[in-house]
Amino acid sequence: xxxxxxxxxxxxxxxxxxxxxxxxxxxxxxxxxxxxxxxxxxxxxxxxxxxxxxxxxxxxxxxxxxxxxxxxxxxxxxxxxxxxxxxxxxxxxxxxxxxxxxxxxxxxxxxxxxxxxxxxxxxxxxxxxxxxxxxxxxxxxxxxxxxxxxxxxxxxxxxxxxxxxxxxxxxxxxxxxxxxxxxxxxxxxxxxxxxxxxxxxxxxxxxxxxxxxxxxxxxxxxxxxxxxxxxxxxxxxxxxxxxxxxxxxxxxxxxxxxxxxxxxxxxxxxxxxxxxxxxxxxxxxxxxxxxxxxxxxxxxxxxxxxxxxxxxxxxxxxxxxxxxxxxxxxxxxxxxxxxxxxxxxxxxxxxxxxxxxxxxxxxxxxxxxxxxxxxxxxxxxxxxxxxxxxxxxxxxxx
Numbered sequence: 001x002x003x004x005x006x007x008x009x010x011x012x013x014x015x016x017x018x019x020x021x022x023x024x025x026x027x028x029x030x031x032x033x034x035x036x037x038x039x040x041x042x043x044x045x046x047x048x049x050x051x052x053x054x055x056x057x058x059x060x061x062x063x064x065x066x067x068x069x070x071x072x073x074x075x076x077x078x079x080x081x082x083x084x085x086x087x088x089x090x091x092x093x094x095x096x097x098x099x100x101x102x103x104x105x106x107x108x109x110x111x112x113x114x115x116x117x118x119x120x121x122x123x124x125x126x127x128x129x130x131x132x133x134x135x136x137x138x139x140x141x142x143x144x145x146x147x148x149x150x151x152x153x154x155x156x157x158x159x160x161x162x163x164x165x166x167x168x169x170x171x172x173x174x175x176x177x178x179x180x181x182x183x184x185x186x187x188x189x190x191x192x193x194x195x196x197x198x199x200x201x202x203x204x205x206x207x208x209x210x211x212x213x214x215x216x217x218x219x220x221x222x223x224x225x226x227x228x229x230x231x232x233x234x235x236x237x238x239x240x241x242x243x244x245x246x247x248x249x250x251x252x253x254x255x256x257x258x259x260x261x262x263x264x265x266x267x268x269x270x271x272x273x274x275x276x277x278x279x280x281x282x283x284x285x286x287x288x289x290x291x292x293x294x295x296x297x298x299x300x301x302x303x304x305x306x307x308x309x310x311x312x313x314x315x316x317x318x319x320x321x322x323x324x325x326x327x328x329x330x331x332x333x334x335x336x337x338x339x340x341x342x343x344x345x346x347x348x349x350x351x352x353x354x355x356x357x358x359x360x361x362x363x364x365x366x367x368x369x370x371x372x373x374x375x376x377x378x379x380x381x382x383x384x385x386x387x388x389x390x391x392x393x394x395x396x397x398x
Contacts, residue, residue: 001015001016001063001174002062002063002066003040003063003064003066003067004176006039006160006176006177006221006223006229006231007155007158007160007221008158009041009042009043010039010040010041010042010155010158010160011039011040011042011063011067012037012038012039012040012176012223012229013038013039013040013048013060013063013064013066013067014035014036014037014038014039014052014059014060014063015035015036015038015052015053015056015059015060015063016033016035016172017033017034017035017036017053017056017172018033018172019033020033020034021033023084023170028170028196028197028293029291029292029293029294030170031291032170032171032172032185032189033170033171033172034170034171034172034226034227035171035172035173035226035227036051036052036053036056036084036085036225036226037050037168037223037224037225037226037227037229038050038051038052038060038063038088038225039162039223040064040067040068041132041135041155042067042068043132043133043134043135044132044133044134045074045075045131045132045133046068046072046073046074046075047073047074047075047076047077047132047137048064048073048075048076048077048092049077049079049153049162050077050078050079050080050085050086050162050164050225051076051078051085051086051087051088051089051091051092052084052085052087052088053083053084053085053087053088054083054087054088054090055087056087056088057087057088057090057091058091060088060091060092061091061092061095070092070095070096071095071096072096073092073095073096073099074096074099074100075099075100075101075102075130075132076089076092076093076096076099076100076101076102077101077102077103077137077153077162078101078102078103078107078111079103079107079150079151079152079153079162079163079164079225080107080147080149080150080151080164080165080225081103081106081107081110081111081114081147081149082147082165083114084225084226085164085165085225086111086114086115089101089111089115089117090115090117093117093119097119098120099119099120100120100121100122101119101120101121101122102122102124102130102137102139103121103122103123103124103149103151104123104124104125104139104141104143104149104150104151105123106143106147106148106149107123107149107151108121108123109149110147110149124139124151125139125141126139126140126141126211127139127140129156134157135155135156135157135158136155136156136157137153137154137155137156138153138154138156138217139151139152139153139154140152140153140154140208140211140212140215142163142166142208143204144201144204145165145166145198145201145204145205145208146165146197146198146201150164150165151164152164152166152212154217156217158220158221159217159218159219159220159221160219160220160221160222160223161212161219161221161222161223161234162222162223162224162225163222163223163224164224164225165197165224165225165226166198166205166208166224166241167190167222167224167230167237167238167241168190168193168224168225168226168227169186169189169190169192169193169224169226169227169228170189170192170193170226170227171185171186171189171226171227171228173227173228175228176228176229177228177229177230177231177232178228178229178230178231178232178233178236179231179232180228181228183236186227186228187240188297189227190227190237190240191240191244191297191300191301192293192294192296192297193226193227194240194241194244194300195244195293195296195297195299195300195330195332196293196296196297196326196330198244198245199244199300199330199331199332200329200330200331202244202245202246202247202333203245205241205244205245206242206245206246209238209241209242209245219234219235219238220234221234222234222237222238244300244301246333247332247333247334248301249301249302249303249334249335250281250301250302250303251280251281251303251394251395251398252280252281252282252283252301252302252303252304253275253280253281253282253283253302253303253304253305253306253390253391253394254282254283254285254295254298254299254302254304254305254306255268255271255272255275255282255283255284255285255306255307255308256284256285256287256290256295256305256306256307256308256320256323257284257285257286257287257307257308257309257320257340257341258286258287258288258308258309258310258317258319258320259286259308259309259310259342260310260312260317261310261374263310263342263371263373263374263375264308264309264310264340264341264342265286266374266375266380266383267308267340267341267342267369267371267375267379267380267383268284268308268340269284270375270380270381270383270384270386270387271306271308271340271369271383271384271386271387271390272284272387273384273387274383274384274385274386274387274388274389274390274391275387275388275390275391277384277387277388277391278387278388278391278392278395279391280391280394280395282387282391283298283302285298287319287320287323288319292322292323292326295323296323296326296327296330299327299332299335300332302335303334303335303336303394303397303398304335304336304337304338304365304390304393304394305327305335305336305337305357305362306337306338306339306340306390307320307323307324307337307338307339307340307353307357308339308340308341308353309339309341309349309353310341310342310343310344310349311341311343311344311345311346311347311348311349311350312349314346314348315348315349315352316341316349316352316353317349320353324353324356324357324360327356327357327360327362328356328359328360330360331360331361332360332361332362333361335360335361335362335363336362336363336364336365336390336393336394336397337354337357337358337362337363337364337365338354338364338365338366338368338369338386338390339353339354339357339364339368339369340368340369340370340383340386341353341368341369341370342370342371342372342373342374342375343370343371343372343373344372344373347370347372349370350368350369350370351368353368354368365390365393365394366386366389366390366393369382369383369386371383
């Protein structure tokens with residue numbers, strides 16, 4: 001895809017990655033690809049805000065060349081060191097060795113260690129302004145959103161916020177703007193992005209939103225570094241971030257389990273029926289055949305997470321561990337939890353799941369449910385009642 005004008009003399013010059021299916025190594029699934037967004041500002045000082053992932057450097061240069069000679073860049077802004085945004089920097093600097101590189105203090109440290117370039121670094125802080133000629137930029141430090149070096153760039157005269165990894169989504173689309181694509185699809189990917197990447201920094205997200213609000217700056221457009229550009233209603237994603245950062249939940253449960261010989265699965269389906277009996281939305285996932293990042297996305301706005309596993313080697317199944325590890329690392333807010341499972345010899349999986357949920361900050365709503373071997377019809381009814389009890393507890397906390 002070629003360059004796209006987003007405002008007068010401001011262009012998207014990034015790259016589309018239609019085929020990537022895993023990000024951060026295997027840690028994040030990208031079923032719908034992604035974009036590496038880079039923005040070119042034509043002014044007295046030609047400025048490039050962020051670059052692209054290194055293998056797409058030729059695409060970046062080609063898109064810039066549609067607008068201006070890539071060797072005419074005066075300023076480069078690096079909002080974030082991570083290589084999906086800075087990987088194209090060596091190619092840009094090879095053509096523009098005298099260009100100034102604007103970044104945070106941590107950004108300079110990271111860029112030097114990634115690329116070993118002795119470039120003209122200009123360290124900026126919150127409130128630092130740089131004139132480009134007819135336009136000017138203001139920088140806002142955003143440490144730990146989601147790296148220590150992260151910062152936002154604001155184009156004052158156009159009220160455009162370029163916040164790098166904030167407000168983005170991993171999605172490749174044929175169009176660049178929110179009013180050109182399916183918002184339902186975009187918001188699903190935005191929620192998945194927040195749930196799996198930004199959840200641990202939710203308190204910082206709230207503070208940064210408050211800080212930007214206190215600055216009193218209008219925001220007419222948001223150009224993140226992944227996904228679509230918000231021009232029709234940028235407040236929509238800001239409101240969503242505020243809600244996710246507060247840990248707002250609704251009457252919804254996520255049941256995630258794995259099973260050896262279907263006994264734990266039978267319990268999971270019965271527990272699901274219990275939630276349905278009480279009129280509570282619930283979603284059921286077999287962990288070994290589901291995408292873990294998609295499960296985490298569903299947990300984002302759910303008030304309750306219920307985890308099931310049989311016992312093997314005095315513990316839960318190995319396939320269940322990564323989900324529990326994710327929850328411990330992400331520490332989602334305001335969650336209730338419970339555990340269930342079938343067992344043959346001992347049955348420690350229930351206690352161990354409860355301990356792992358508690359270590360993630362999840363409040364255990366009911367003592368775990370376990371049955372020996374294959375559950376009887378009576379035990380399946382008790383499983384349904386367990387689900388109904390959990391649903392009632394969920395409602396009580398609404």
